[in-house]
Structure formats: C-alpha cells, structure tokens
Amino acid sequence: MLENKGVLVKAGYRLLLVDKDGVLVSEFQLTENALGQPEAFVAALRExxxxxxxxL
Incomplete structure (x- = not known):
C-alpha cells in the first residue's frame, strides 16, 4: 500500500472511464491479482x- 496525502492506495494501476464530457463514470483498481484474472476484469468492465x- 502507498500513502498519498493521508490516503492509502494499493500499488498498481487505475483504469478510469470517463464520458465524452470528461465526467468520471467508473474507476477500476488494476492490481496484479486483477490482471491475473483477465476474464473477470473484462466482465466487470463490460458490465x-x-x-x-x-x-444515456
């Protein structure tokens, strides 16, 4: 875990989905575990x- 300005964040990547106006729609934490299960990640992304x- 990393600490950034008092907020604990898991090490890894983040995937942010935004709409055409730049409004945050969804956020995914991409850890090694999530990347190790691509089918589950893709299913959550599709959903x-x-x-x-x-x-819309």
Missing part, C-alpha cells in the same frame, strides 16, 4: 460500460 450506456 460497467453497459450500465453507462443504459443511462
């Missing part, structure tokens, strides 16, 4: 995108 499309 998030589909929920955004339904709102």
């Amino acid at each position: 998030s995108i589909e929920s955004v499309e339904e709102e």
Whole structure:
C-alpha cells in the first residue's frame, strides 16, 4: 500500500472511464491479482460500460 496525502492506495494501476464530457463514470483498481484474472476484469468492465450506456 502507498500513502498519498493521508490516503492509502494499493500499488498498481487505475483504469478510469470517463464520458465524452470528461465526467468520471467508473474507476477500476488494476492490481496484479486483477490482471491475473483477465476474464473477470473484462466482465466487470463490460458490465460497467453497459450500465453507462443504459443511462444515456
């Protein structure tokens, strides 16, 4: 874990989904564990995108 300005953050990457206006829609924490399970990650990503499309 890393600490940044008093906030604990897991080491890894973040994937941010924003809409065409730049508004944050969803955020994913990409840890080694998540990247080791690509099928589960892709399924969660698809679900998030589909929920955004339904709102439009």
